[in-house]
Amino acid sequence: MVVVFVLVGLVAVALVAGLHWYVWRRLVRDTTRGPGVARRVGTGVMIAGPVLMVAAVATERAGAPFWVQRVVGWPGFLWMALAIYLLLGVLAAEAVRPVLRRLVERRQSVLLDETPAPLAAVGSEQRRSTPPAHPLPADAPTAESAESVPAPVSASVPSRRLFVSRVVGGAAAAAAVGTVGYGTYGVLRGPRVKRVTVPLAKLPRSAHGFRIAVVSDIHLGPVLGRGFAQKVVDTINATQPDLIAVVGDLVDGSVKDLGPAAAPLAQLKARHGSFFVTGNHEYFSGAAQWVEEVRELGIHPLENARVEVNGFDLAGVNDIQGESEGQGPDFGKALGDRDTARACVLLAHQPVQIHDAVRHGVDLQLSGHTHGGQLWPGNFIAELANPTVAGLERYGDTQLYVSRGAGAWGPPVRVGAPSDITVVELASKQA
Structure with missing residues (x-):
């Protein structure tokens, strides 16, 4: 097992190194002349970036001191998004390059065709009809030999290949930086509120219009x-919901490190x-400790449990990842x-837990986990593993x-998958 893990790790490192070499080749080597300052700086960035990226993931997974995680987290995870x-x-520039x-x-050919004929021919005719006033030395260059010597090319003028590489490379780099910058801004400004109305056939008239604020994947961490x-708490409270559902992946770290970061959750009002139900990341961070922590913050954990709320049942099951600790989902206990x-x-x-929910007659399942793909084209990958993204x-x-x-895992960046807090309004068909 250890050997397989090591081999997979080596393959992953080789893949990352190979992709970075390809990007370095196109953006640094092909756009610079020789080992100058620009190439050295570009090469340094292309080495430091992946090193920080690997360090960010490794320190978080290994539980390194929290200050170390914070130091390498921002640059490392941002580079992860930028590298993508x-x-x-x-790759897109490869199609544009030719x-x-x-x-x-074609432009250069047009310019050459439009260039006037050289005056050397005219001068030669004049020289044939008019003898030179002073005889030239025997070793002096003639007009014919002077015409055969190519004009020197200025070292400051880039070659055609270099010019094309700089244009497409600069455009690719600018597009990547702009995309990551806007995606980072989208995360840091906080999630936006979405509103969805869901009709339920068995919902009593008394619960018509009941509003549940659904928040998932906050991912508090380094x-x-x-x-x-x-920001998340303020956004939720502003919607004045009847009930708040925190559906997992609240944190990426221990209670010791992130307890102060989670403290604002005590202000949630409904x-x-x-x-609260656990997500897979809680089991990487000490699920039992976090269940107790959220309880102390005034949030009620539903560990394979059910409560009655305003004429309907509200149930919660543990995440699938809990099976590794003997604390997996138990639909029979929660709904039997x-x-x-x-x-x-x-x-x-x-979302994959929907199949068990159908078998147990659940009317509505509220989930998260997918981040909507978070970084396009990650949504296509998410579609392969989830029934609904x-x-x-x-x-x-x-x-x-x-x-x-609401948040983001790894890179604090979202592209094509804006963060949200959803207010689900239940509608009774009897109303």
Whole structure:
């Protein structure tokens, strides 16, 4: 097992190194002349970036001192996102490069065709009819020999290949930096509120219009801290929900390191309280300790449990990752003995748990986990592992709503998958 892990690690490192070499070749080597300052600086960046990226992931997974995680986290995870879009930009530029080269060649041909005929021919005719006033030395260059010597090319004028490389490389780099910059701004400004109405056939008239604020994947950690948690809390409270559902992946770290960052969650306000279920990242961070911590913050954990709320059942199951610790989801415990004539809303972190929810007669499952793909084209990868990546879909008699999440894992960047807090308004068909 250890040998397999080492081999997989070596393959991953080799792949990362190879992709960075390719990006370096296109953006640094092909756009610079020789080993000058520009090439040395570019090479240094292309070495430091992946080193910090690996360090950011390794220190978080290994539980290194929290200050070390914070020091390498920001530059390392930002480089992870930047490297993705630099690679995509360079790959896209490969299609543009030959087209631009042909355009440059055509332009140069046009300029050469428009150049006036050299005056040397005229001068030679004049020299034939008019003898020189003074005889030239025998070794002096003649007009014919002077014409055969090519004009010196200025060292400051780039070659056609270098010009094309600089144009496409500069465009790719600018697009990557702009994309990552805007994606980072989208995360740091905080999630936006979405509103979705979900009709439930068995919901009583008394619960018509009941509003649940769904927040998932906050991912407090070395990058997103207490200030971000406060933004999330303020955004949720501003919606004045009837109930708050925190559906997993609250943190990436221990209670010791992130307890102060999570403290603003104690300010969450809803008429029927706040509820929490674990996500897979809680089991990387000490799930049992975090369950106790959120309880002390006034949030009610639903560990394979169910409560009655305003005429319907609210249930919650542990995340699948808990199976590694003997604390996995138990749908029978949470839903087995309930009155199936009542409407049921289930909190379950991962969308793939929908199949068990359908078998147990759940009316609505609220999930997160996918981040909506977080970094395009990651949504296509997320679609391979999840029945629904974002939004509301129906599976038999059960509806599934998947939030894109409030925060971000790894790079504090979102592209094509804006963060959200969703207010789900339940509608009774009897109203």
